Amino acid sequence: MTVEAPVEHVMPRRDADSEPFWAAVERHSLEVPQCRDCKQLRWFPSRLCPGCWSDAADWKPLDGSGTVYSWSTVRRAPSASFRDEVPYIIGLVDLAPNVRMFTRILCDRPEQVEVGAAVKVEFQNREGGLVLPCFRVVGTEVAA
Structure with missing residues (x-):
């Protein structure tokens, strides 16, 4: 067991x-x-x-602007602590020459993410006072 x-x-x-x-x-x-x-x-x-x-x-x-180089939708939580977050998207974002960052990619629907899609940094406040840079697909802003 x-x-x-x-x-x-x-x-x-x-x-x-x-x-x-x-x-x-x-x-x-x-x-x-x-x-x-x-x-x-x-x-x-x-x-x-x-x-x-x-x-x-x-x-x-x-400036926090970039493009999606590659991405994947995570549909199965890698651990119990991620269970409430699936599905979510992780990927590689090109920000400048020699700057390719592995990060969370934010959007309304997974089909909005594609290679070459424009993204912009969005800072998320997480548990324990942690702030993380994530990248939102341009044009999928969250309504205030």
């Missing part, structure tokens, strides 16, 4: 490399590291630039 224990949502891990990202998200700003030497934007935050190996970087705000 298998007993399913309650599973909490996995919380993102904040570390020295990602702390500026999370601090910006809490201010409802989307920022990524940009190498001071070769000017390459990068995602995931890391100590060294993958282009030139420099350790000099600044954080650059993005």
Whole structure:
């Protein structure tokens, strides 16, 4: 007999490399590291630039606009903590050169999501004070 224990949502891990990202998200700003030497934007935050190996970087705000690169509809909850959220969409969103983020994609109906669809960042307040950047398909805004 298998007993399913309650599973909490996995919380993102904040570390020295990602702390500026999370601090910006809490201010409802989307920022990524940009190498001071070769000017390459990068995602995931890391100590060294993958282009030139420099350790000099600044954080650059993005406008939060992007396009869907790939996506999938999750119809079966991966754990009990997601049971009330299915179906939901996860995917890869292109925001800038070298910035492809894995994220939740928001819309009214799954058929509104397609490769190349325009998206815009939307910040969601989650349990425990966590703020997450999600991306909404343009034209599917939630009525206030």
